[in-house]
Amino acid sequence: MPDSQPILEVLDLHVHFKMLAGVVRAVDGVNFTVERGRCLGIVGESGCGKSVTARSILRLLHSSQTSGQILYHPNGDDEPIDLVNLDPRGDAIRAIRGKDIAMIFQEPMTSLTPVYTIGEQIMESIRQHQNLSEEEAQELAISMLNKVGIPDAERRFADYPHQMSGGMRQRVMIAIALCCEPRVLIADEPTTALDVTIQAQILRLIRSLQQDLDMSVIMITHDLSVIAQLADFVVVMYLGQMAEKAPVVELFQNPKHPYTQALLRSIVRPDTPPREQLHTISGSVPDPRNAPSGCRFRNRCPSVHDRCLEDPPVVEFGPQHTATCWLYVDD
C-alpha cells in the first residue's frame, strides 16, 4: 500500500451550536487529512474547537449543526463513507464508533464507570463489537491490559477504577479503545490530567501501539511538546479555524503564523537557555460568539495590521504547508 493513503478526510467542516444567546461557531471551515498509519496532531489553546472537531468525527454532538464532509475510507479503493450524513444514533455510526474509530478522553475517571471492575468494562467493549466466547473475550482483555503495561493484569482485572492511579486508569482507557484494533484512534488530551513522567510513558505507549497495530492517530493537545513527540503532520487551530498546517519538522523549523510562533515561544525546547523566561501569549481565546471579524487572532497578534480586519488568505509555503495570514501578502 502506498505511503500516503488517506483514511479520513475532513473537508470544510463547520460545527455550530444554536444557543439562546446566539450561534456558537465552534468549528468554522476546517480541512485536514489523516493518513494510514500516521499521526495527525491538532494543537491550539483551550476553547479553539479541538474537542468539537474530534467529537463531530464520531457524531457525538447531538445538538450541533454540522456541515461539510468527513470522509472515512475503510478500504483503499471503495467509496468512502461520509460520516456527516450518518444518523448520530443510527446503527451505521455505532458499528464504526469504538470499532473502526475509537477515542480516548482527557479524564479517565469520568469515562470509566465506578461501579464495574475494569475487567467488566473492557469485556463490555469487546462484546459490543466482536463475536467471542466469554473465555476468549477475557483472554483478549487481559492481553490488552498487559500490552498497555499494567503489571499483574490478571489480578488488576478485578479492580475497580478507584483502586488505580490516574496513569493506570488512562492505560485502561487505552486498552478499552484498542481492544477492537481500531484503524483510527482519536486521543483528546489523553495526558493532560497526568504528571509529566506518566505523560511521557503514555505517549510512548501510544506511539509503540500505533506502530504495532499500523493505526492512524489523531492527537489533540494544547501542548506543542506533545505534538513534537508524536505527530507526523500538524494542524494549528485558533477559534474554530485553521491558523497553520504543516509536516511536523517544517512547523517547528519554519513556523509562519504569528499564533504558531507564539505557541512555540511558550514551550520549553532543548535549545532554551536555562532560566530563560518562557513567554505566554497575551490575552485569552475569546468566546466564539465574540470572535473578531477578519482574522480571529488579530486582537492578540503582535504583527496586526489594518488589513487584518478582512478575512486572511490561505498562503502556501511549500508542499503541504499553509498559513492563513495577511503577513506574507504584499500590499
Ligand SMILES: Nc1ncnc2c1ncn2[C@@H]1O[C@H](COP(=O)(O)OP(=O)(O)O)[C@@H](O)[C@H]1O
Ligand atoms: N455542546 C456545546 N454547546 C455549545 N457550545 C459548545 C459545546 N461544546 C463546545 N462548545 C463551545 O465551542 C468552543 C470550542 O470548544 P472545544 O472544542 O471544547 O475547545 P477545545 O477542545 O479546543 O478546548 C468553546 O467556545 C466551547 O464553549
Ligand SMILES: [Mg+2]
Ligand atoms: Mg478539548
